[in-house]
Amino acid sequence: MQSTTNYLWHTDDLLGQGATASVYKARNKKSGEVVAVKVFNSASYRRPPEVQEREFEVLRRLNHQNIVKLFAVEETGGSRQKVLVMEYCSSGSLLSVLEDPENTFGLPEEEFLVVLRCVVAGMNHLRENGIVHRDIKPGNIMRLVGEEGQSIYKLSDFGAARKLDDEEKFVSVYGTEEYLHPDLYERAVLRKPQQKAFGVTVDLWSIGVTLYHAATGSLPFIPFGGPRRNKEIMYRITTEKPAGAIAGTQKQENGPLEWSYGLPITCKLSMGLQNQLVPILANILEVEQTKCWGFDQFFAETSDILQRTVIHVFSLPQAVLHHVYIHAHNTITIFLEAVYEQTNVAPKHQEYLFEGHPCVLQPSLPAQHIAHTAASSPLTLFSTASDTPKGLAFRDPALDVPKFVPKVDLQADYSTAKGVLGAGYQALWLARVLLDGQALMLRGLHWVLEVLQNTCQQTLEATRTALLFLSSSLATERFSSGAGTSDVQELKEATELRSRLQTFSEVLSKCSHNVTETQRSLGCLSEELLKNWDQIHADNRSIQKIQCCLDKMHFIYKQFKKSRMRPGLSYNEEQIHKLDKVNFSHLAKRLLHVFQEECVQTYQVSLVTHGKRMRSLISSFWTELPNRELRDHHDLLIPALIRRTWSSTCRSFVTI
Missing domain, CATH: 1.20.1270.420 (Substrate Binding Domain Of Dnak; Chain:A; Domain 2)
Structure with a gap:
């Protein structure tokens, strides 16, 4: 057993371990409240004092529902090691969610949107406080379940974080290699000397890799043998990636690099959401920092997705369910055009039923007048200009x-x-x-x-x-x-x-x-x-x-x-x-x-x-x-x- 003045834990209750600290499940001695304590090891104390104090200072500045809360900074009784007492997230991390075999091919659409909303909100709070995280990855995004059973994701582990304004640069290297911006990867992993300084947009690259991982269940850049076995090819994939590509793989040893400009067919996200998400991934997974989006544009585009209403449309001509993402204030004309983009049924040929009744959509009215739909209760699209139904395209899991x-x-x-x-x-x-x-x-x-x-x-x-x-x-x-x-x-x-x-x-x-x-x-x-x-x-x-x-x-x-x-x-x-x-x-x-x-x-x-x-x-x-x-x-x-x-x-x- 170990303790501080107010908290007690057992070393068997290990929640996670890193290079400089271990995290345990602990309890408040008086109330019995369950918390997480981060105990720093000897390697941490070999760092400069200002670096050791940086995490404490960062956490004290932050207060947001999508960032793990800091309750106290205490010391252990014997060794007087620093201990961060933080909010306990009982459902593990986003990585543990993705490690569940049920999510081998990515999260369901509803859960992915929760992740997107929480990560965007948490990152927005960081930028408002001038903080760069420098180690965004699924393992540092914690999950807990709210009172109504909903998932809540929170950014955690600010050991690499520091204050950095949009125009400022830094030269120190932190992060996890699969999620590192290529410039950081070159110096930290390949150990190649370079004089580049890095800005806040390196977090955007890590967010892009994390979102791709959440959407598909796998990393976007995979050399033959895996990212950690073939580091030179890993670097080549990320730096030679064409504009617009969001993934690259090498399927054979010494084989060619193959690029993807969309999410794989095994992804569970609807085409409506994929059409909104892919351009964002393409613009934040950009090697050249001058071409990469800034946080303002990233927040604007992701907020645009999260503010949209989903209208479920089952196309009888195609025998496919579509998710149409549209703003409530958009006109029905825009909705009809969005349906056309996904179904290839021209607006003049679109006829709708809802729950068995004809549904007449006036083009000039706002889309908020459309009935509330669900995947089990969609608008039914009927058209006389129909081809042979193709149905859902999918990959046989046996493969x-x-x-x-x-x-x-x-x-x-x-x-x-x-x-x-x-x-x-x-x-x-x-x-x-x-x-x-x-x-x-x-x-x-x-x-x-x-x-x-x-x-x-x-x-x-x-x-x-x-x-x-x-x-x-x-x-x-x-x-x-x-x-x-x-x-x-x-x-x-x-x-x-x-x-x-x-x-x-x-x-x-x-x-x-x-x-x-x-x-x-x-x-x-x-x-x-x-x-x-x-x-x-x-x-x-x-x-x-x-x-x-x-x-x-x-x-x-x-x-x-x-x-x-x-x-x-x-x-x-x-x-x-x-x-x-x-x-x-x-x-x-x-x-x-x-x-x-x-x-x-x-x-x-x-x-x-x-x-x-x-x-x-x-x-x-x-x-x-x-x-x-x-x-x-x-x-x-x-x-x-x-x-x-x-x-x-x-x-x-x-x-x-």
Whole structure:
């Protein structure tokens, strides 16, 4: 046990350890409150006194919900070592969140936005106080859970921080090499002499790498063999990166460098958010400090994202759910253009339903008038100008499954199990997304059918009324063979009008017949959709199978995680370990089989069926109805005798 005047901790309660200090979980002697204490080691005291005091001074200046709070600076009783007493974040760091196999391919969109909001707010507070952190990375971003269950992320570890205004430079080197700006990396890691001074924008590079890591689950710059095994290539990747590229890899030893200008397909962020985020990453992951954005522009662009409203749109033509990021004060015209950018459906062809009802969007109104949506309750986009639905594009998780080495290697087995489990969680996430897509396809088409059936019924009623009116008009004396008409011109006009009314009557009869046939077709399709709901429930059972496999795999993974810290296993323990490897592999194969043979195949079949239904719906309703003929006879409504009676009916026909 160790203590200060007011706090007590045990050295077994280690939370983290660095080059100059260790962090422990401690308690207040009087209240029992749990805190974190940072205890500095002998290496720390070999630093100049002003450097030792710098962290204390920085923390005393800062007071923000997204920065770990400093409660006190105390000394241990015996050695009189300095101790920082700080806020305890019970949920670990962002790095520990990303190390969870469930986040192997990055955070879900909602959690990523929380990280972005917290990091931006914390960094903004640092800049307002003229502080440069110099060691931004996921391990120095702590997480705790708020009273309402929400994540709160806080910047921590200010051992490398110092006061630095925007125009000032520094020459000392700090940081973690994977997250270092290339200029710092050259001197600190490669040990190459150089005379460069560094400004506050070096934090922006570290933030860019951190955000990429959070979005994808991996680092943006990876040489063959890994960043720490091939440092020269690591430096080459970061310094030779073309403008606009946000990632670079070397897949073969001595192989070429490959660049990426977008986030990988395995990323869980929507394309709507990716379109907003990628330009920011491209401009802060800029080697030349003169070309890199400053903090003002970074804060402006990230705040712009965080202030936007997300409108969820499920495109029936594509069978894809879109997240449209837009400001509430933007007009609906801007929203329609944003939808066009993601769906390729022109604004004039966009028709919307929301919760089964037509949703008319007035272009001049602000977007805040659009209904509140969610991923499970989006606007449904329907368009007659549709191609074959392509559905969700994704990478088969089986391609990312590593294989166990034959021999017992505790560290290697743990790493392999973690990779396989990560691919399994990705399969589970994809299975849920695919199932949700199938449900939205069925529900969207069902709503369209209901609207069309109602329209058909209204059309039939209007047509029947019109036919009765025409029959009555044709039977009147006014349209008889010129009886009582002395003027030859009047007789000619009356005869022509009678002929055209008869033609119009035939068109209406044909329209009535076609609408009746269309109603019958829509009814059959509606019954077919209702039957498909049973398949949705069957697919849900597939997800339960995947979850069951994952639960068993996770139990074995935890055993491997515990074993890797041991120097070795006894004979019996080793035999159990081998059996666990075999069982783990069998569970992974079963999981991937269920995903590929049940989830993916069912989804692909549903896509083909959805495309056929869309084509059938469009051809039966928009082609068979004699719209053109109705429009050709629109001028029959011009004569004053029938204009008023027919105006509303005609508008219905033309609209349909």
